[in-house]
Amino acid sequence: MASKIKVKAKLSGDVAEIKSLMLHPMETGSRKDPDTGEPVPAHYITQLTFTNNEKTVMVANFSTAVSKNPYFGFSFSGAKAGDTLKIGWVDNTGATDELETVLK
Amino acid sequence: MDVGRRLLLKGGAALAVLAALPRALLAAAWPEKAFASTEADAAMSALFGTTEATPSDRITLKVPEIAENGAVVPVTVSTTLENVESISLVVENNPRPLAASFEIPAGTLPDVSSRIKMGETSDVIAVVKTDAGIFSTSKQVKVTIGGCGG
Numbered sequence: 001m002a003s004k005i006k007v008k009a010k011l012s013g014d015v016a017e018i019k020s021l022m023l024h025p026m027e028t029g030s031r032k033d034p035d036t037g038e039p040v041p042a043h044y045i046t047q048l049t050f051t052n053n054e055k056t057v058m059v060a061n062f063s064t065a066v067s068k069n070p071y072f073g074f075s076f077s078g079a080k081a082g083d084t085l086k087i088g089w090v091d092n093t094g095a096t097d098e099l100e101t102v103l104k
Numbered sequence: 105m106d107v108g109r110r111l112l113l114k115g116g117a118a119l120a121v122l123a124a125l126p127r128a129l130l131a132a133a134w135p136e137k138a139f140a141s142t143e144a145d146a147a148m149s150a151l152f153g154t155t156e157a158t159p160s161d162r163i164t165l166k167v168p169e170i171a172e173n174g175a176v177v178p179v180t181v182s183t184t185l186e187n188v189e190s191i192s193l194v195v196e197n198n199p200r201p202l203a204a205s206f207e208i209p210a211g212t213l214p215d216v217s218s219r220i221k222m223g224e225t226s227d228v229i230a231v232v233k234t235d236a237g238i239f240s241t242s243k244q245v246k247v248t249i250g251g252c253g254g
Contacts, residue, residue: 015213028221030199046134057212063139065195065203065221067176073217074206 016079157240182215197226
């Protein structure tokens with residue numbers, strides 16, 4: 001399945017500025033379905049990991065309080081054109097998504 | 105024939121789970137206890153072993169003064185503190201105050217942005233852990249839920 005992660009990476013010198021967007025409902029578990037009145041089970045990304053050339057550059061631990069379709073931005077140094085940036089998340093149901101991009 | 109195919113599908117799903125496991129195990133543990141805490145202090149002690157954080161003006165917390173939509177509140181935290189190990193976001197009045205915690209390996213800049221949910225008007229606390237201790241700064245965000253002018 002095609003990845004539903006979107007990422008923009010901007011290199012300035014050896015610093016890479018990363019902006020990422022994930023497609024995920026981020027259900028808190030305290031919401032009720034407006035039609036059935038049944039509680040909607042919690043469904044949220046727990047951990048988002050970025051590696052650059054296999055080196056972990058960020059581990060973001062999320063709770064249900066991160067907004068639907070999460071946005072996450074950060075920067076790291078020691079980056080150069082041609083580096084392989086991998087982004088992956090896992091949610092509380094064990095589902096995962098992953099994306100690989102080459103810095104330029 | 106049909107049964108075989110079903111089995112194959114099931115096997116495939118099991119394999120996918122197995123393949124995903126080592127990565128989940130390799131990654132740092134998700135701080136379950138801190139995220140489950142219903143009080144900001146309990147979240148702090150689960151995460152850092154202390155509720156004490158030194159107020160610091162070297163942490164910049166960017167949040168809107170008024171959030172018209174509590175479901176999407178943009179947050180940016182950056183700091184000039186050195187040797188940062190993690191940055192965490194605590195929303196004091198949320199049912200589970202710890203919203204997110206970011207681990208900052210050496211080489212990664214202590215500057216993170218995300219969007220969080222807020223149930224009501226609350227102090228938002230940015231907690232920065234460095235090799236020298238725990239530091240924090242906070243700002244109040246007024247939430248007008250659903251744009252009803254609350």
